[in-house]
Amino acid sequence: EPEVTQTPSHQVTQMGQEVILRCVPISNHLYFYWYRQILGQKVEFLVSFYNNEISEKSEIFDDQFSVERPDGSNFTLKIRSTKLEDSAMYFCASSDGDTNTFPNYGYTFGSGTRLTVV
């Protein structure tokens, strides 16, 4: 079964430091997403990305956040200057956009990166 892979599984960073969370989506998928889940709360959408552009972003996704697909396989989320409230689980997801799998589009989540800002 194809997987979305996220690294690292847990990252601890000092407040004010930059952090990059990495994701390898499923190889034939074209649409990529980041979600955030603060401990004990619901999962919130951050951003969607297609064709090297942001398709949609939430109000959470401010100037501190950026996303990039630096090569053909990785999809990254960068937080420029981390704050204590950025501590959360971050999930990457991808989908294939194939009409044969509409409306599920093969949506698949990674296992998450737990970010702790100290």
Next chain:
Amino acid sequence: AQKITQTQPGMFVQEKEAVTLDCTYDTSDQSYGLFWYKQPSSGEMIFLIYQGSYDEQNATEGRYSLNFQKARKSANLVISASQLGDSAMYFCAMREGRNRDDKIIFGKGTRLHILP
């Protein structure tokens, strides 16, 4: 307004009993998909079951079934013969619209405790 409503923040169920986790949704789209995910204490999001809005049959996957009542906008998850390993957080989620990059919207979740 909430798009996905899960009214049970927590549930306690005896092992081997069946469990129904409630979910109602709100959308004006005709095309949408409904998901259930399980999140154990380790934190990963495990996909359980999916129902498309045009699917006439209720989805089933092993011990999981989705009781889809379109007119009532309800998509309850039923777990038959519950096991201790079913103890986890369960999220109902929806993907609406026809756009290929549409996001998934989650409910607040139900924490299920299976008692021995």
